[in-house]
Amino acid sequence: MTNLVFGRRQAEALVYREARLLDDLELDEWLTLFTDDGIYWVPIDENAPVDESVSIIYDWPLRREERVRHLLDIPFPAQSPRSRTMHLVSNVESVKQESGEYLVRTNQIIHEIRVGDFSQVGLGVVNVLAGQVHYTVRIVNGNPLIAMKKVLLLNREMPQGNLTFML
Amino acid sequence: MTESNEAADPGLVWTGPKRFRVRTAAYVDPVVFAREMKRVFESNWVFVAHESEISEPGNYKTSHIGLQPVIISRDDDRQIHVLLNRCVHRGAAVCREQRGSANLFRCPYHGWMYGNDGKLVGMSLAGGDAGYDSDFDRPEGLVRVPRVESYRGMVFASLNPDVKPLVEYLGRAAWIIDNKLDASPVGQIQLRSKPIVARYPGNWKFQAENIVDGYHFSFVHEGFTHLQRQYQDATGDFGVHAGNDSPADVRRVRSRGRNYGTPNGHGLTARPVADLVPWLEGKHGAYYRELLDAYGEERLKMIAGRSTASIFPNLGLIHHQIRVWRPLSANLTEVTVYPYDLVGVDEEINRGWLRSQERFYGAAGYGQPDDTEVFAVNQQGLSATAVDWLILERGLHAERDEGGGDWSGQPGGEVPQRSFWLEWMRRMESQEEQS
Amino acid sequence: MIRIVVDRTRCFGYGNCVAALSEVFDLNDEDGVVLVDEEAAQTVAERQLDAAVRSCPTNALRINRT
Known part of the structure; x- marks a missing residue:
């Protein structure tokens, strides 16, 4: 662990970059933002033991890779046509943990729209998701990497539509 | 169907020799929808809960029979009740949580109270000239769904008292x-x-x-x-x-x-599982052998299928x-x-x-x-x-x-x-x- | 000596106590809040009194025995 200070400005650089990669579907690069054991978690019940409770997403590294390959390489109905997304990141705070990792708390609003024939059911409508997104950031060889991305959607235990784009 | 009927409109589902077609309206027509809420849901058995969701006395969850909102609750004697989620006084929902534990459901409008068995246990400000007369026709409680039966812990309810x-x-x-x-x-x-x-x-x-x-x-x-x-x-x-x-x-x-x-x-x-051997020798061999002992080979083929x-x-x-x-x-x-x-x-x-x-x-x-x-x-x-x-x-x-x-x-x-x-x-x- | 303690801020005149034991409890016609006949409370069976107090859905009633 180096003495690199990972304050709000550094945290903003990381999460803004992540938002851009997600919106631009630069997902192979997005994979490199995580540590080798990084977890991407979108819980339904964040207080229940993860092994006893189904999540919207619980991706260990190979599952993250699978998600990216699925979205980039394989056509499937829920993304035919595709979604466009815009991630807005705000309220960024970075606090050092006893472990030496940093907890970066953000609020995010994700706007999403399916392109295609906007006269048809499910297409051409802007959907809005809001939530807290918490990152556990570990400094590895001087690089800040995401050890955990946890997305706490406001409506996490409620009815969801199609979430097959990148949150 | 008699011959004279053959030229008639086949209705929403067209059946006959080599014929099985469903009319578009069956999926899109709001009039059909309103009818099927009555005919398909409210007059029939409908699954409402699994008993493990309300395992303890006082546990409840909400659900629906078609469009009808209901509470499924377990009372202090462990009896399961399916109740319409509507105060019998002036109609407010008495439960606004999806699941939880409660001794009482209290109407937020005028404070009428119901036990977790659905019985009316209290009407507020009941006395006096502004209250209810001594011979007031007091309701028994939340309207209960008349038929509730379980199969292996799966709770079904029906608004129709005459279902089989x-x-x-x-x-x-x-x-x-x-x-x-x-x-x-x-x-x-x-x-x-x-x-x-x-x-x-x-x-x-x-x-x-x-x-x-x-x-x-x-x-x-x-x-x-x-x-x-x-x-x-x-x-x-x-x-x-x-x-x-x-x-x-x-x-x-x-x-x-x-x-x-x-x-x-x-x-x-x-x-059925076509070949049992890979299951029994595979990663979860101990589990499948336990099932084999419990149920025998023929049943296991279906269970593991x-x-x-x-x-x-x-x-x-x-x-x-x-x-x-x-x-x-x-x-x-x-x-x-x-x-x-x-x-x-x-x-x-x-x-x-x-x-x-x-x-x-x-x-x-x-x-x-x-x-x-x-x-x-x-x-x-x-x-x-x-x-x-x-x-x-x-x-x-x-x-x-x-x-x-x-x-x-x-x-x-x-x-x-x-x-x-x-x-x-x-x-x-x-x-x-x-x- | 038995005293019935009434939390008047909790009583909403459900009248369950009256239904259970009208010898002791009544509702005030003005505000609908419970009235207690302390003298009668000394004479009824304790079991009946306990049941009437427990029937209050807002827990506005309590028994003090001295």
Whole structure:
């Protein structure tokens, strides 16, 4: 662990970059933002033991890779046509943990729209998701990497539509 | 049907020799929807809860019978009650939580109080000139759903006091429930996880039809078969989709077994394991040997197999889940997937199936979002109402009588869907009160 | 000596106590809040009194025995 200070400005650089990669579907690069054991978690019940409770997403590294390959390489109905997304990141705070990792708390609003024939059911409508997104950031060889991305959607235990784009 | 009727309008479902078609209006017409809420849901058995969701005295959850909101509660004597969630005074909902524990339900409007058995235990400011007279016709409590019966912990309720006994109603569908629940060596499941809840802009009957549709997998889930070929179990499938690695494999695996139709509208797929040895020698050998000891080889073939059910009108069984679909309007439906744990089975196995279901059925998963997308695409397509009919004639020529009013066909055919529609039509077109 | 303690801020005149034991409890016609006949309370069976107090859905009643 180096003495690199990972304050709000550094945290903003990381999460803004992540938002851009997600919106631009630069997902192979997005994979490199995580540590080798990084977890991407979108819980339904964040207080229940993860092994006893189904999540919207619980991706260990190979599952993250699978998600990216699925979205980039394989056509499937829920993304035919595709979604466009815009991630807005705000309220960024970075606090050092006893472990030496940093907890970066953000609020995010994700706007999403399916392109295609906007006269048809499910297409051409802007959907809005809001939530807290918490990152556990570990400094590895001087690089800040995401050890955990946890997305706490406001409506996490409620009815969801199609979430097959990148949150 | 007499000859003089043959030229008549066939109605919403057109049946005849080599003929089985459903009219577009059955999926899109709000008048049809209002009628089916009465005829298909409110006069029939409807699944409302699993007993493990309300295991302790005072536990409750909310649910629906069609559009009717109900509370399912367990009273202090462990009795289960299904109650309309509406104060009998001036109509406010008395419960605003989805699940919890309560001794009392208190109406927020004027403070009327009901016990967790539904009985009215108090009317506020009851006395005096502004209150109620001494001979006031005091209601007994929340209006209760007259019939409540369970099959192996699965609670069904009916607003119709004259429905036939639940076991009789389930018929052969009870066999599928047995196959599913006997995957626990003690024959019990427990709903521990919060459910996956989705809404889609399409008719509820697409979900009722699709959960037993063996024909769509190679197309809707073609992308998933690619993922399977690439990742196998490494990303958590846990053996559930073994042999679904390509459209050709899917055709082979999914043509095994038999589809069933039943007189009460249930559609079933019973798919035995073709060869038991890999199961017994595989990763979970100890588990399957325990089942073998408990149930014997023939039963184990079905238990370890891949059975699915669409239990009329709102309950589905597939994988290790209870699925409930709830109609909101002709073109809006809510689907709730409750992954369950098998009691008496290693944590590792329950965890494996949980992750497997998350990967396929989650809102960001690789299976169900494609199904619900297609349901929306169906609804979009049906806006072309100038086209009259949908065709459900696969395997109609090769149906086989199974006795007791049941019949069967090869998986990939549309026996389960026809079973659904025949009962639906019977209820929609019947002149008498339903039972 | 038995005293019935009434939390008047909790009483909303449900009248369950009256239904259970009208010898001791009544509702005030003006505000609907409970009235207690302390003298009668000394004479009724303790079991009946306990049941009437427990029947209050807002827990506005309590018994003090001295």
